[in-house]
Amino acid sequence: KEYGEISLKDIDQVAKSSFPLCMRHLFEKLREDHHLKHAGRMQLGLFLKGVGLNVDDSLAFWREEFSKKVGLEKFEKEYAYNIRHNYGKEGKKTDYTPYSCQKIILSTPGVGDHHGCPYRHFGEENLRAALSRMGVNSRAMEDVMGKVRNRDYQLACTLTFEALHAAPCDAGINHPNQYFSDSQRLLKA
Numbered sequence: 001k002e003y004g005e006i007s008l009k010d011i012d013q014v015a016k017s018s019f020p021l022c023m024r025h026l027f028e029k030l031r032e033d034h035h036l037k038h039a040g041r042m043q044l045g046l047f048l049k050g051v052g053l054n055v056d057d058s059l060a061f062w063r064e065e066f067s068k069k070v071g072l073e074k075f076e077k078e079y080a081y082n083i084r085h086n087y088g089k090e091g092k093k094t095d096y097t098p099y100s101c102q103k104i105i106l107s108t109p110g111v112g113d114h115h116g117c118p119y120r121h122f123g124e125e126n127l128r129a130a131l132s133r134m135g136v137n138s139r140a141m142e143d144v145m146g147k148v149r150n151r152d153y154q155l156a157c158t159l160t161f162e163a164l165h166a167a168p169c170d171a172g173i174n175h176p177n178q179y180f181s182d183s184q185r186l187l188k189a
């Protein structure tokens with residue numbers, strides 16, 4: 001298990017170095033808008049739980065952003081419950097599992113939503129801009145876009161991983177948390 005791996009003070013740095021694009025996008029939107037809709041909160045929140053952010057750090061993380069937008073009181077009343085719920089601390093105490101690529105790719109984000117898989121759900125121009133911000137060079141970019149055109153979204157993500165880490169990812173990417181742990185393993189090696 002990867003639980004217990006990151007703490008709040010490192011989160012911006014590891015988001016840059018080791019989050020796959022789907023999570024990086026949600027993370028940056030949250031920092032920018034101080035808000036995410038429900039499906040985005042679920043996708044990012046469960047991923048963060050999977051990378052080892054504990055429930056208290058998680059509450060602090062969401063509180064910091066949401067309180068700037070909706071205020072502290074509303075955060076505690078309307079959002080904190082769901083975060084604890086994701087950790088199995090409320091309701092039926094189910095321990096919710098982070099979403100796989102397949103589940104994320106099959107989701108259907110609407111206007112104003114930021115969840116989903118950017119390789120599938122972004123238009124070409126936005127995707128190129130996002131990849132270039134991540135540091136994907138122009139040669140790797142064309143390989144990635146080729147996979148996107150073939151609707152091989154996970155392969156596109158795998159090629160992105162390989163370009164950014166200058167290392168092979170033979171198993172391929174099938175889960176955002178796998179992307180994260182493979183990345184951390186390489187960066188810490």
Ligand code: SF4
Nearest residue numbers: 020022101117157176
């Ligand atoms: Fe996220 Fe998976 Fe899409 Fe990569 S392929 S961006 S890890 S959903």
